[in-house]
Amino acid sequence: MKYWLFKSEPDAWSWEQQKAKGDEGEEWSGIRNYQARNFMRDMKVGDRGFFYHSNKGLEVVGIVEISAESAPDSTTDDERWDCVHVRALADMPKPVKLKEVKANPTLEEMSLVTSFRLSVQPVKADEWKEVCRMGGINPKTLKPV
DNA sequence: GCCAACGTTGGC
DNA sequence: GCCAACGTTGGC
Numbered sequence: 001m002k003y004w005l006f007k008s009e010p011d012a013w014s015w016e017q018q019k020a021k022g023d024e025g026e027e028w029s030g031i032r033n034y035q036a037r038n039f040m041r042d043m044k045v046g047d048r049g050f051f052y053h054s055n056k057g058l059e060v061v062g063i064v065e066i067s068a069e070s071a072p073d074s075t076t077d078d079e080r081w082d083c084v085h086v087r088a089l090a091d092m093p094k095p096v097k098l099k100e101v102k103a104n105p106t107l108e109e110m111s112l113v114t115s116f117r118l119s120v121q122p123v124k125a126d127e128w129k130e131v132c133r134m135g136g137i138n139p140k141t142l143k144p145v
Numbered sequence: 146g147c148c149a150a151c152g153t154t155g156g157c
Numbered sequence: 158g159c160c161a162a163c164g165t166t167g168g169c
Binding site: 033034035115116117 | 152
């Protein structure tokens, strides 16, 4: 299983809206960046990702799961762009602030820090564990610690 | 709201 | 195929 991170401005698409979609999930549409698209094409159903609020909040607020592999983006006719579907799995009991991520030496190579403009990013297994630990969630059971 | 970082576009 | 101009993202 691979791990990812999805950024969204809460004014455009918030964690609350994502959760409201339930198990059905929602298309992660609107990505117009080749790097981000290529990462989405790499994703498999069942992979997990962090849901990060950019612009406002600046924190990892929850965990999502890829519910459908990459397919044409319904918001454009341009066939260059496709995207996955994601569904909400769990809240971060304690949202992890960007500031905390930056302050943690274990996470200094995390894409969130090094490629902060990228809206869909890969997350390494040890980074996944560390951010889960900081957020007070067990990465296996998805239960609060 | 500003501005730095950086991806994309388009003229040559 | 280079690179300047431009547009967008996102932290501050």
